[in-house]
Amino acid sequence: MxxxxxxxxxxxxxxxxxxxxxxxxxxxxxxxxxxxxxxxxxxxxxxxxxxxxxxxxxxxxxxxxxxxxxxxxxxxxxxxxxxxxxxxxxxxxxxxxxxxxxxxxxxxxxxxxxxxxxxxxxxxxxxxxxxxxxxxxxxxxxxLQGNPIDVSETKLLSYYESNTEKLARKLDTYVFHEIVIPGTDEDARAEAEAIMGKIKTADKFETAYQKRLLSPGLALEETMNQENRRNFDKYHNNFFALAKDLKEGQLGKEIVADQENFKLILCTKREAGGYFSYEEIKNEVLQRYLDATIADYTEQLVxxxxxxxxx
Structure with a gap:
């Protein structure tokens, strides 16, 4: 009161x-x-x-x-x-x-x-x-499912076909060569910056990479694809955020802080990952369709x- x-x-x-x-x-x-x-x-x-x-x-x-x-x-x-x-x-x-x-x-x-x-x-x-x-x-x-929103198989399949690129595209398959600088302190970062300053091209990166292969833990080849993307996204988020946009033959423009080390990366291979079928992601299609349709329905009410x- x-x-x-x-x-x-x-x-x-x-x-x-x-x-x-x-x-x-x-x-x-x-x-x-x-x-x-x-x-x-x-x-x-x-x-x-x-x-x-x-x-x-x-x-x-x-x-x-x-x-x-x-x-x-x-x-x-x-x-x-x-x-x-x-x-x-x-x-x-x-x-x-x-x-x-x-x-x-x-x-x-x-x-x-x-x-x-x-x-x-x-x-x-x-x-x-x-x-x-x-x-x-x-x-x-x-x-709202069913009335007024039509969630029939025909509607969902049509939505899938109209939005295949954003709904169903799998992550491409990447192969990376990585120069690894152990440690996360300022000295390690300074070393990473010094190396990065010397390797402005893919050829120079590869030369440095091959030399570091002789020393365990200083160079690494790694594959990233749809099957392991969750692991990268969850545990190596900084790496994933930078690496997923690289084209084949492209150097990473930034130093990656990746858990216990710093990394410089080169994408040596990138292949299209293809698409999930409608049946594989049917539930996600339904949820995304509902998100979009309910948003439209709300705007109509407003x-x-x-x-x-x-x-």
Missing amino acids: KRRNVVFLFFSLVLLVSLSTGFYFGHSDKEAPGTVMTINGSPVSKFDFFLITGRDLGDAPAPITDQERNAVIRTRLTQLEASARGIQMPVDYNTFMQQLKAENERRRIALEKHEPIYGPKQFKERDYFDYLLSNAKRELRDK AKAKVRVMD
């Missing part, structure tokens, strides 16, 4: 100035006092606004930004869409607070009984709102939304 009293006092003293959109914390005679705007007829209260945007109640008064306005519109549309499809997601602040109170009471009782709970002992308003919204989006994603800002 204390927090609500602070909010009422705050808004009784302050009227936020709008941006060029004319967006005020005022209200119309046709709407309940404290309504900031309506979205498809659904009133957004001042409390809803603070909850959605994450503004601190103690912040100095400031105009509502376009970013905040868009966040409120998109969030309320998500709430309405979820509610319409039978997903538990409170639309107004009062209902949300009742649900938060009930959830925190449930957690308190569970702890007294030494029963396991997941997450915090007690939810804060913003954290619980984010939790509910995240769950609602996930459930909404599932609900474009069609009837937004009325209070005078």
